[in-house]
Amino acid sequence: MDAVRSGWVSSMGRYIDEFEAVFARYCGTEFAIAVSNGTTGLHLALATLDLGPGDEVIIPDLTFVATANAVAYTGAKPVLADIDPVTLCIDPSSVNSLITKRTKAVIAVHLYGHPADMDSLAAIADANGISLIEDAAEAHGAEYKGRRVGSLSRCGVFSFYGNKIVTTGEGGMLTTNDRAFYKRAKRLRDHAMSSERRYFHEELGYNYRMTNLQAALGVAQMERIDEFLEQRAKIMAWYHSVIPTGEAVRLNKVRNWAKSAFWMVCLEVDSFNEQSRNAFMSELKNMGIDSRPYFYTISSLPMYRQQPLPISLRKSRTGLNLPSFCELTQKDVERVGRAVADLLKQVK
Structure with missing residues (x-):
């Protein structure tokens, strides 16, 4: 003002x-x-x-x-x-x-x-x-x-x-x-x-x-950036506490030399392909939970198209982002996490 x-x-x-x-x-x-x-x-x-x-x-x-x-x-x-x-x-x-x-x-x-x-x-x-x-x-x-x-x-x-x-x-x-x-x-x-x-x-x-x-x-x-980052770290910890992860199901991993800002909560499931990832997101949407796919690879876009790069392509087709807005409460995250955990039980 x-x-x-x-x-x-x-x-x-x-x-x-x-x-x-x-x-x-x-x-x-x-x-x-x-x-x-x-x-x-x-x-x-x-x-x-x-x-x-x-x-x-x-x-x-x-x-x-x-x-x-x-x-x-x-x-x-x-x-x-x-x-x-x-x-x-x-x-x-x-x-x-x-x-x-x-x-x-x-x-x-x-x-x-x-x-x-x-x-x-x-x-x-x-x-x-x-x-x-x-x-x-x-x-x-x-x-x-x-x-x-x-x-x-x-x-x-x-x-x-x-x-x-x-x-x-x-x-x-x-x-x-x-x-x-x-x-x-x-x-x-x-x-x-x-x-x-x-x-x-x-x-x-x-x-x-x-x-x-x-x-x-x-x-x-x-003036509030430390507060925002602290809240995002809490949100990430809450997700880890409620979504069962392992070799085949992963949330954000952080290298020991890094401190992540956790801008997005990333979920990766090895058994997903693009179709099953999108179906998983649709099921979340039906439960009132929005999500986002990973970005399309640059190599897949018409103006930059070239041979795909394997790791980028795999991640792009199978990864998704869960809600991460900094005003999410622990109750909100637990609701999302339980929905994800329940849907993962159905994934083959």
Whole structure:
């Protein structure tokens, strides 16, 4: 309401600076740039690196389409790597096999809130002189070896869409410790306008700004981020207590070097195929419980179609997400968990 009353409702106002500062401190980076959404943040990062036609960017096959689209916006080619079956994040060994003279960057997606294996990816990037970018759209507050995501590479990109851990309705943030990268990205975000001559534009830029109203909401959300993450961890623990798991039935697993943000609760059943997974979801829906399938693989989409990658394809066809909204109560989770457990008894 203070932002409304101030009259500064567009892309200028004190809450822009405040949100950027508090988010950078939280991630452990020197700089942060507020943007209009996570997709524009990814494109801005790639544009800042001057990617274009003839360049290649390695991304995981299992991710939301925005990761691939942001690469395509620059004219570069998204090259698809397979994923680690436990973390669901990009597999460093798959990345290493795809490096060519045209490779300019790798985007590590911290899928469903679990961080990727950043040390292994950084070693590959450093050895080949390419940039490593974190797509942390789903992983606010997740940690890799005690460091928060968004601070582990050339830059990190976050989304604040309505279903994310922290939301501004729409919006995003780019984080970095690279001063030169920060200064160029910030200029490109605002039509590449000269800092010395107003309305003089030095190169092709973009209108990827966040509004002061959104930033004010973001500042308020950051006051509660620890509460949100604590609640998601509780929800995950409640699911584990009520759904019987084992080798053939799995909920989110977390590597010993990671702290997951648990953006989504993931259920995987080895006996599922795509048809039986969807039937399982329909049965939950009939019981008043919504769920979501894992993302389609990028390689299955018409504009990026190629030979499927085995682990990504299997996970995409059989995995599903259970309710994970942070205001779920233990009673809510137990109801969902019991329904899942009862349906699993019928699965052959």
